[in-house]
Amino acid sequence: MLEVHNVSRSFAERLVLDDVNFTVPRGALTGFVGANGAGKTTTMRIIMGLLQASSGAVSLDGKPLESGTRPHFGYMPEERGLYPKQPIIDQLVYLGQLHSLSRSDARRRAMELLARFGLDDRAKSKLESLSLGNQQRVQVAAALLHEPAVLILDEPFSGLDPLAVDAMSSILRDYASRGVPVLFSSHQLDLLDVLVDHLVIIQDGRILANASAETLRSSQATRHKLSLGADAGWLREEPGVEVIDISGSRALVNFQTESDSQRVLREALSLGTVTEFAIHRPALADIYREIIK
Numbered sequence: 001m002l003e004v005h006n007v008s009r010s011f012a013e014r015l016v017l018d019d020v021n022f023t024v025p026r027g028a029l030t031g032f033v034g035a036n037g038a039g040k041t042t043t044m045r046i047i048m049g050l051l052q053a054s055s056g057a058v059s060l061d062g063k064p065l066e067s068g069t070r071p072h073f074g075y076m077p078e079e080r081g082l083y084p085k086q087p088i089i090d091q092l093v094y095l096g097q098l099h100s101l102s103r104s105d106a107r108r109r110a111m112e113l114l115a116r117f118g119l120d121d122r123a124k125s126k127l128e129s130l131s132l133g134n135q136q137r138v139q140v141a142a143a144l145l146h147e148p149a150v151l152i153l154d155e156p157f158s159g160l161d162p163l164a165v166d167a168m169s170s171i172l173r174d175y176a177s178r179g180v181p182v183l184f185s186s187h188q189l190d191l192l193d194v195l196v197d198h199l200v201i202i203q204d205g206r207i208l209a210n211a212s213a214e215t216l217r218s219s220q221a222t223r224h225k226l227s228l229g230a231d232a233g234w235l236r237e238e239p240g241v242e243v244i245d246i247s248g249s250r251a252l253v254n255f256q257t258e259s260d261s262q263r264v265l266r267e268a269l270s271l272g273t274v275t276e277f278a279i280h281r282p283a284l285a286d287i288y289r290e291i292i293k
């Protein structure tokens with residue numbers, strides 16, 4: 001597991017990371033979310049050793065990272081790293097050689113990855129001639145050339161269409177399932193529920209959550225979704241019921257006890273139709289919105 005311990009960083013006098021602590025477990029996909037300027041890229045650069053922390057440390061499997069261990073990390077920077085006007089294969093081979101692969105191994109590995117991403121027939125094309133989604137796949141291929149032990153991706157989903165999102169998701173899942181810690185930042189909250197096993201939330205340089213998706217979901221009181229035949233406003237007056245939201249005949253509530261829920265169900269049935277009375281599984285996007293409030 002990758003761990004960030006008590007990392008702080010200032011630029012000039014401004015503290016942009018304030019005692020940041022979180023984990024990126026093996027075998028799970030970890031999402032890193034927060035508003036623009038929250039500190040995601042700065043944290044990722046510190047993990048990669050591209051930027052120094054003012055204080056704190058990063059460790060892998062309990063061992064503090066030294067410069068020698070970073071080459072085994074794969075990184076897709078926010079500004080992307082590849083040149084638009086150069087042939088894809090040349091750039092990948094060059095990068096592979098920078099990671100100490102021989103020229104022939106770098107070429108073989110690059111072609112393997114391009115084939116896996118369905119792009120082997122474009123190997124000689126200039127990067128700029130590919131669609132944005134395919135360019136992004138090549139950028140990920142660049143991060144995977146040397147079989148990284150850790151994968152850090154800054155907004156790998158930005159600008160991708162739904163099919164490209166699916167393809168990128170399956171690439172990341174595949175790496176996570178091989179036991180590689182994978183950390184990616186994203187502003188696409190709708191992706192969290194389908195993709196993320198572990199979530200780290202940052203706001204103004206402080207970590208507000210660092211937990212598995214299941215822990216975050218179960219930390220919310222069990223909510224019920226009700227759809228009635230008529231206005232649900234009467235629920236506001238019921239004892240043992242905390243109303244989260246009412247919109248016409250639909251409501252989202254917390255019941256204090258199981259017997260409150262059964263009593264309200266009987267009450268609702270005595271008043272008319274009940275078309276839905278179900279436990280509501282919170283979306284991670286909603287949990288995120290609540291946590292950053």
Ligand SMILES: Nc1ncnc2c1ncn2[C@@H]1O[C@H](COP(=O)(O)OP(=O)(O)OP(=O)(O)O)[C@@H](O)[C@H]1O
Nearest residue numbers: 011012016034035036037038039040041042043078
């Ligand atoms: N080199 C720098 N010099 C001065 N300030 C910086 C520098 N790099 C980042 N910052 C500031 O640090 C804060 C965190 O920036 P960072 O890029 O890490 O946020 P982010 O969460 O990645 O944002 P976004 O989602 O917009 O990419 C911002 O206020 C930014 O302006």
